[in-house]
Amino acid sequence: MTTSHYIAGRWVEGQGSDCISVNDPALGLPFAEMMAASVAQVDQAVAAAREALPSWKNLGAATRAAFLRGFAEQLGQRREALIALQMRNNGKPRHEAEIDLDDAIATFAYYAELAEQLPEKNREVPLAAPGFTARTRLEPVGVVGLIVPWNFPLVTSAWKLAPALAAGCTVVLKPSEVTPLIEQAYGQIADALGLPAGVLNIVNGKAETGAALSSHNGLDKLSFTGSNSVGSQVMRSASAQCRPVTLELGGKSAIVVFDDCDVDQAVEWIVAGITWNAGQMCSATSRLLVQDGIADALLPRLQQALEKLRVGNPSSEEVDMGPLTSQAQWLKVASYFATAREEGLQCLAGGKALDREGWFVSPTLYADVPVDSRLWTEEIFGPVLCARRFSTEAQAIAEANDSRFGLVATVCSADLERAERVADALEVGHVWINSVQAVFVETSWGGTKGSGIGRELGPWGLSGYLSVKHVTRCMG
Ligand code: NAD
Numbered sequence: 271m272t273t274s275h276y277i278a279g280r281w282v283e284g285q286g287s288d289c290i291s292v293n294d295p296a297l298g299l300p301f302a303e304m305m306a307a308s309v310a311q312v313d314q315a316v317a318a319a320r321e322a323l324p325s326w327k328n329l330g331a332a333t334r335a336a337f338l339r340g341f342a343e344q345l346g347q348r349r350e351a352l353i354a355l356q357m358r359n360n361g362k363p364r365h366e367a368e369i370d371l372d373d374a375i376a377t378f379a380y381y382a383e384l385a386e387q388l389p390e391k392n393r394e395v396p397l398a399a400p401g402f403t404a405r406t407r408l409e410p411v412g413v414v415g416l417i418v419p420w421n422f423p424l425v426t427s428a429w430k431l432a433p434a435l436a437a438g439c440t441v442v443l444k445p446s447e448v449t450p451l452i453e454q455a456y457g458q459i460a461d462a463l464g465l466p467a468g469v470l471n472i473v474n475g476k477a478e479t480g481a482a483l484s485s486h487n488g489l490d491k492l493s494f495t496g497s498n499s500v501g502s503q504v505m506r507s508a509s510a511q512c513r514p515v516t517l518e519l520g521g522k523s524a525i526v527v528f529d530d531c532d533v534d535q536a537v538e539w540i541v542a543g544i545t546w547n548a549g550q551m552c553s554a555t556s557r558l559l560v561q562d563g564i565a566d567a568l569l570p571r572l573q574q575a576l577e578k579l580r581v582g583n584p585s586s587e588e589v590d591m592g593p594l595t596s597q598a599q600w601l602k603v604a605s606y607f608a609t610a611r612e613e614g615l616q617c618l619a620g621g622k623a624l625d626r627e628g629w630f631v632s633p634t635l636y637a638d639v640p641v642d643s644r645l646w647t648e649e650i651f652g653p654v655l656c657a658r659r660f661s662t663e664a665q666a667i668a669e670a671n672d673s674r675f676g677l678v679a680t681v682c683s684a685d686l687e688r689a690e691r692v693a694d695a696l697e698v699g700h701v702w703i704n705s706v707q708a709v710f711v712e713t714s715w716g717g718t719k720g721s722g723i724g725r726e727l728g729p730w731g732l733s734g735y736l737s738v739k740h741v742t743r744c745m746g
Contacts (some may be wrong), residue, residue: 274304274450274474275311276457278318279467285311288476290447295361295593295600296583296628304450306475309482312442315471316488319413319440322468327410327438329466331388337465338382338432342375344459345424352424352455357584359449360420361592361629364584366547373709374428377727380711384732385436395740404742410438411514411737412490415483417504419496420448420595421550421651426495426518427453429715429726434493435469437735442471444483448596450474480504487511493734494518495552498649498720505723516724516734518552518716520649521677524670525555525706526692528663528683529563536568536682537575539706540655543680545579545591545633546707549653550599552721553678553700553707557646558657559666565659569618569637576619576633576655583628593629594652600629603652609644610636620653641672649675663688667695676718680706699725 274290275282284305292302307315326334345352349371356367388408395404416430423445434441445453453472460470473479480500484492485507494504495518508515525543527536543555560568579590594600604623611621620634631652639646639656646656660666670679678700683689686703693701699717702708709715709727716725724734 274454275307275315276454276460276470276472277311277315278471279461281457282311284308284474286475286479288447288478290450290474290476292359292449292451293596294358294585295595296585298597298628301358302451304474306447307473307479309478312473312479312482312486313488315442315473316413316415316483316486318468318471319442320488322440322466323410323413326440326466326469329438331385331436331438334436334438335382335385337463338378338385338436340463341432341456341459342378342382344462345371345375345378345455348455352452354585355452356424357592359451360423360547360595362547362584363589363592367584370422370424373711374424376711377425377428378432381432381436381732384433384729388436401745402742403745404740407739407741408736409739411735412439413488414439414441414735415486415489415492416441416443417480417484417492417494417496418443418445418453420446421547421552423449423452424455427456429731430493430495431456431470433726433731434735437732439491439735440469442473442483442489444473444475444480447474447476481507484508485510489513491515491735501722516726517722518724518726519720519722520651520675521552521554521717521721522557522647522649522673522675523553523555523678523680523698524557524559524673524696525680526666526670526682527558527560527564527568528685528688529561530684531564531682532684533564533567533571536564537571539680539682539704540572541575541579541633543706544655545576545653548591548594548631550595550651551707554651555678555680555706556650556655557670557673558655559660559669560657561666562659562661569635569657573618573635576635579633581624581630581632591633591653594631595629597629599651600631603631603650603654606645606650606652606654607631607634613643613645615639615643615645641669647673663692667692671695671697674720677721678702678717
């Protein structure tokens, strides 16, 4: 049983009614338990954040930046433990767990710099009107609730915590009940750095805890990353109080491969885009659009590449892909395999759960998937790739855009002019040209259409936690 909630600068036992079981997905077995926070504890966390707000926001950007640098350093000091925990609780291969940690470190370091630049942004505004002057003042939004999923726990939380703290907000973070131990590190670091009590609070729990936080009337903003179904509930809570909300939701993203590509290179990009984190990525490029001229050469190579991947327990074997992170996700992916069989889809690789302990599935490829197939239109969140052929650039763009989601896309072509043109035409928040899943802290993250509202990362991520005020004076 783990003490699991960090409220007002103290670690406390959960007083909720849910017991959270923390699992090793490679074994399908629990290795820790914790009691969820009660609704009263969520109240305490929000109250602590409210109390801490005035002094934190007035502390000065340079001091806040020093704390953020401290977070980056302390994450580095916990390197081995955090890598091991992600491998054990998420089922991530070591190299992926390392990259997640490095991403989180880079995020805190980046927002430390942006925090230092904040005072310069408070400046006089030139006005055309005679007799008036005005100045801009950027202020923190206030107390912010942060609700995150389980697929990239260190990273997703860093993308919210770092800009929120840089802006001068105080926060209540609710990690996912699937991976509740990983973000404990942020509370431990707050302790180690002497972060003022209440600036960062962490409450763990399931839907009840999330709902208590997202509907809490003590928040000034909510930032949510997760599924569309929960996102719409969170948005309803926000609308009841006319409160700003950032939503990072699901995706069903396209990877478009033109026939001037090197086949082996294209296969590498396609495989990475669907098997990284066992395909449990909002940004998984799960719809492959491949041009007629290269399809017959590419699909068999892709099949071989997927079948060659080493799938296993990252804690005990050298692997390319680990298990799915939860039993619920494993059952969900298996249900899509059943749907594919019912729909009569042509399976070129995988299409089944692995016959071994733990929550493993094989990397999967379906070919010539109809556009009305559930596998083509719905987010599966596993290593399941659906392919279709196209002949013209216009057809590729139309099919890629024919989705209720709009998170990311990848364009693979030796013709860079064409790749740029296609990138401009795609209705998504982020496009990769001849690369895959490369996310840099200076660029934005977020989607169009059903993939969400708002942007994280870069200066846009910081803006999401800032309120713009103008002071206009009549000079008489
Ligand atoms: P989820 O929506 O089930 O849960 C997300 C978080 O919301 C968890 O902390 C959960 O406990 C909490 N929650 C559950 N019910 C709630 C409620 N009624 N009110 C408030 N909070 C509640 O999502 P998940 O299964 O953890 O994550 C997978 C989803 O997240 C996928 O759809 C994926 O695409 C999406 N995702 C999006 C991004 C992005 O940046 N766009 C990144 C990662 C994951």
